[in-house]
Amino acid sequence: MDDLVLARSLFGTTMGFHIIFATLGVGLPLMILCAELLFQKTKDKDYAIMARRWTKGQAVLLGVAIPTGTIAGVQLALLWPGFMEVIGKVMALPFQIEIYAFFIEALFMSIYVYAADRISPRMRIISVSLVLLGASASAILITNVHAFEGTPAGFRIENGEITDVDPWAAFFNPSFFISAAHVAVSAYMTGAFMISTIAAFKMLKNRKNERVYQFHRKALILSLVIGGVFSFLTAINGHESAQMLHEYQPEKLAAAEGLFETQDYAPLAIGGFTDRESQEVKYGIEIPWALSFLAGDSFKTVVVGLNDFPEEYWPPLFVHTLFNGMVIIGSFLIFLSMAGFAWFKILKKPHFPKLFMYAFVLAGPLSLLSIEFGWIFACTGRQPWVIYRILATEDVVTGSTQIGMLFVLFSLIYLVLGVAVLAVLKYYFKRHPVEDELDGGGSNNNNLSVY
DSSP states (O other), X not given: OXXXXXXXXHHHHHHHHHHHHHHHHHHHHHHHHHHHHHHHHHOOHHHHHHHXXXXXXXXXXXXXXXXXHHHHHHHHHHHOHHHHHHHHXXXXXXXXXXXXXXXXXXHHXXXXXXXXXXXXXXXXXXXXHHHHHXXXXXXXXXXXXXXXXXXXXXXXXXXXXXXXXXXXXXXXXXXXXXXXXXXXXXXXXXXXXXXXXHHHHHHHHTTTOHHHHHHHHHHHHHHHHHHHHHHHHHHXXXXXXXXXXXXXXXXXXXXXXXXXXXXXXXOEEESSXXXXXXXXXXXXEEETTHHHHHHHSSTTOOBOOGGGSOGGGOOOTTHHHHHHHHHHHXXXXXXXXXXXHIIIIISOOSSOOHHHHHHHHHHHHHHHHHHHHHHHHHHHTTTTEEETXXXXXXXXXXXXXXXXXXXXXXXXXXXXXXXXXXXXHHHHHHHSOHHHHHHHSOSOOSTTTTX
């Protein structure tokens, strides 16, 4: 592989690993907050136990998200010096503000973890709310740099020099609000469905222990409600994102749908793969006129095809598969959350069929897979540009010849970190089973008895 491919592979591996912990680091605080609020409202100590146990997991994940995020920042400077020169002059604001967002998250996470039994119920809720705010703001600010790459604003390059810099125009670039919303709602969705995976798995293992089964069933229903709401919001935001692509990155939308010829009443292709030679999506299912409606809320909307652009501007055509993966997983999660909620709340069934339970177990990994698909689609679909139509990726890569060795070493580090996280979480929760907390919580339902 040449240096460009190696550099992209190294940074892509780093971000692919980091985004797991960053996404859960945003999604889990919402679940903790909801459990805390339910405890304060119902005085049901099960919700307090959920909040406490999920907080332990959040602390471990945060411990990995911080160093991997730092590695990603260092790699940006080392692998893409030409890109960081532009970012340093034009788009430094998100990095600067993100420091304060992280301080807020870390400070109030410490308060909630170490002082929960010494502060009032209101302060506990405020603490978790600020953890959620800090984590969400941190993710939004960092990914705003990615939004800027797709819809650059606030500067010009003349004769190789950066001029007319407006940092706030760059910050509030055209896709800022849609990108920010997508990062937040998809993270909340993923955090919820990861809880549903754990709860369903524990329910399968404890079918004969009714007390433990009921505890995990409460967690499952809560996660299905939160996950269902935010998976639906993610789908709505996806529609808005498609319209943003139609306006600002039309070749990316065309590649996502395997559309080669410009046309109105354009069909939406689901499944299959894009064949460059025949210029069609093979083995896909076409929904007539749907792409035009998705792009512009009208069946008459003209969608620009790939053949209207130079072939060197085309994104890799496999992004169609990534786009379909996101859509299919998102649709499945919406259906699953609605079906599970209806089974328990409307049909009043106390136990779920095994088919349901296995689907719930899969929900968390599938939501993470969707996040990975989305991130790869967003970055790869912008190629060959690092800053759309302004700066080519191949023009900003480092001249170092040691990237291959770094790629191998960092891949090993991430493998060790991943195994270590799983081992730590398994060890802790095996040593502290929920049965002990359910039995030891006592009958006293005052606010401090479970902390």
